[in-house]
Amino acid sequence: MMRRCVTAFIALLFFAAPARADQLVTDLSEHQIAIRSNFTGTEILLFGAVEAARPGSRALNRDIVVVVQGPARPLTVRRKEQMAAIWVNHDSVTYPSVPGYYAIASTRPLEVTATPETLKALRIGIENIDPGIPSARAIDGTLQILPPDEERAFWKALIRNKRREGLYINVPGGVTFLGQTLFRATVKIPANVPVGLYTAKVFLLQEGEVVDTISSPLYIDKRGAERFLYRMAHQDPLLYGMIAVLVAAFAGWLASAVMSRR
Amino acid sequence: MQIYLPIAELPVSILTILAMGVAVGFLSGMFGIGGGFLMTPLLIFLGIPPAVAVGTQTTQVVASSVTGALAHFARKSIDFKMGGVLLLGGIAGSVSGIYIFKLLASVGQIDLAISVIYVLFLSVIGAMMMVESVQAIRAARGGGSAPKRKHHSWIHGLPFKVRFRRSKLYISVIPPILVGYFVGTLSAIMGVGGGFIMIPAMIYLLRMPTNVVIGTSFFQIVFVAALTGVMHSLENQAVDIVLGFLLVIGSVIGAQYGVRAAEKMPAEQLRALLAAILLLIGMRLGYDLVSTPPDLYSVIEAEPHS
Numbered sequence: 001m002m003r004r005c006v007t008a009f010i011a012l013l014f015f016a017a018p019a020r021a022d023q024l025v026t027d028l029s030e031h032q033i034a035i036r037s038n039f040t041g042t043e044i045l046l047f048g049a050v051e052a053a054r055p056g057s058r059a060l061n062r063d064i065v066v067v068v069q070g071p072a073r074p075l076t077v078r079r080k081e082q083m084a085a086i087w088v089n090h091d092s093v094t095y096p097s098v099p100g101y102y103a104i105a106s107t108r109p110l111e112v113t114a115t116p117e118t119l120k121a122l123r124i125g126i127e128n129i130d131p132g133i134p135s136a137r138a139i140d141g142t143l144q145i146l147p148p149d150e151e152r153a154f155w156k157a158l159i160r161n162k163r164r165e166g167l168y169i170n171v172p173g174g175v176t177f178l179g180q181t182l183f184r185a186t187v188k189i190p191a192n193v194p195v196g197l198y199t200a201k202v203f204l205l206q207e208g209e210v211v212d213t214i215s216s217p218l219y220i221d222k223r224g225a226e227r228f229l230y231r232m233a234h235q236d237p238l239l240y241g242m243i244a245v246l247v248a249a250f251a252g253w254l255a256s257a258v259m260s261r262r
Numbered sequence: 263m264q265i266y267l268p269i270a271e272l273p274v275s276i277l278t279i280l281a282m283g284v285a286v287g288f289l290s291g292m293f294g295i296g297g298g299f300l301m302t303p304l305l306i307f308l309g310i311p312p313a314v315a316v317g318t319q320t321t322q323v324v325a326s327s328v329t330g331a332l333a334h335f336a337r338k339s340i341d342f343k344m345g346g347v348l349l350l351g352g353i354a355g356s357v358s359g360i361y362i363f364k365l366l367a368s369v370g371q372i373d374l375a376i377s378v379i380y381v382l383f384l385s386v387i388g389a390m391m392m393v394e395s396v397q398a399i400r401a402a403r404g405g406g407s408a409p410k411r412k413h414h415s416w417i418h419g420l421p422f423k424v425r426f427r428r429s430k431l432y433i434s435v436i437p438p439i440l441v442g443y444f445v446g447t448l449s450a451i452m453g454v455g456g457g458f459i460m461i462p463a464m465i466y467l468l469r470m471p472t473n474v475v476i477g478t479s480f481f482q483i484v485f486v487a488a489l490t491g492v493m494h495s496l497e498n499q500a501v502d503i504v505l506g507f508l509l510v511i512g513s514v515i516g517a518q519y520g521v522r523a524a525e526k527m528p529a530e531q532l533r534a535l536l537a538a539i540l541l542l543i544g545m546r547l548g549y550d551l552v553s554t555p556p557d558l559y560s561v562i563e564a565e566p567h568s
Binding site for chain 1: 264265266268269271272273320321322324325326327328329332333336369370371373374378484487488491492493494495496499501503504506507510511514515517518551552554555557558559560561562563564
């Protein structure tokens with residue numbers, strides 16, 4: 001028994017050693033982004049290095065793919081149809097977990113980086129986001145089954161919408177190598193980003209196969225007055241609403257007081 | 263200069279918002295209306311989520327109607343009794359309006375409902391006012407008297423009659439309560455004070471004298487809008503205090519100039535101008551309802567419970 005274990009261990013060592021591949025070391029310029037009243041969007045810098053298994057060896061067909069993904073939430077896509085000349089929201093599809101933000105940058109366009117199957121399996125690329133099992137509803141709220149091509153149209157519309165808002169970003173060539181091992185990528189964070197926990201994932205691919213991945217967290221949250229007001233609006237909505245109304249009423253009174261003074 | 267709005271969750275230009283406040287405030291001071299029906303579409307156009315636009319708009323309505331009500335209080339042109347009766351209906355209407363808003367939002371038809379209601383009321387009221395003011399202008403030019411309003415209608419047959427001294431009326435409380443309820447509901451759904459519906463309803467339906475109409479309308483709008491604002495923040499967390507504050511500053515400044523501008527214009531022409539504005543906005547929104555939208559698909563956050 002003991003002997004067998006030792007043999008297995010030695011075998012493991014023997015086979016594992018040559019399999020040790022290139023490794024990633026990465027970091028973000030910021031791990032926290034604070035949304036204050038002057039927030040108009042920002043950029044984060046992701047940088048890192050590839051530690052080659054055999055130093056000095058020239059790496060060919062080596063690719064880096066960076067995926068920054070925001071917190072997932074359920075989203076509904078609605079399609080308008082013309083009823084009696086008026087455009088009315090008709091069919092809808094709800095996706096249970098759609099990332100609020102998805103940015104992808106790569107050294108080369110994704111199509112030449114890896115096969116579509118690999119990309120799909122790793123959920124790399126905007127088209128490969130997994131939104132969970134969609135549920136389609138008719139105008140009266142009853143569940144219905146849509147043909148696959150129609151359902152795809154809804155999904156495409158969601159992506160189109162998010163791209164338009166600058167929340168889904170695809171930058172082929174957004175990762176640049178500085179020399180043999182160092183690389184950097186800048187990722188745009190628009191002003192309308194949802195708050196929450198983000199993950200920045202870096203994939204190292206060699207000949208279209210993933211060699212190493214590393215993921216680091218990024219926290220985007222409101223700070224200062226923004227945070228205070230937002231929390232108050234959600235935790236103490238009655239007081240918040242009353243303050244909002246009283247401030248407005250006071251402003252109205254002040255205006256008439258100033259006017260009548262003249 | 264940009265400022266990030268904590269509830270709407272996007273940055274806006276401070277100057278744009280202030281300018282919008284001034285412009286809408288000017289019109290509201292000029293015509294004696296809250297200006298909500300102008301502001302809400304403008305905010306939505308800026309990219310503010312419709313729910314936040316409607317909720318926040320109420321604070322601007324509160325501010326401008328407080329200013330208006332105080333001015334009319336000084337002139338003693340408020341019928342408090344009538345205002346109170348309208349308010350009773352208005353409170354009930356506002357509460358039910360909030361729930362209708364939530365219901366429509368959950369079935370995805372709130373935008374459509376808001377647009378359809380706007381188009382209907384803006385065009386009907388705009389057309390009525392236009393016809394009436396054109397007749398009045400013509401009558402004034404021709405030297406003849408304006409067409410007399412008929413004084414007896416089905417309204418006078420209703421029970422619970424009360425004397426409203428300030429309005430010189432002896433009518434049932436049912437019509438004013440219903441008017442208040444109806445306007446309260448609409449104002450909660452549309453994020454407006456409802457003055458542009460309330461004033462014609464008071465003149466044409468309740469037959470109140472014109473000199474107390476605007477003050478009384480302002481008086482009851484203060485309370486209905488305040489309640490609606492609190493309800494919106496309670497039920498939908500949709501009042502953005504920063505946005506509201508900017509709008510209020512702009513509109514109280516604009517309103518002062520609007521009041522002065524109105525003093526230099528004859529009332530009939532003023533009314534014709536307001537009618538033209540109502541009709542234009544109504545037509546614009548109506549066009550949006552029937553023209554093919556640029557993207558047939560829209561994305562919104564799903565309701566947490568569905």
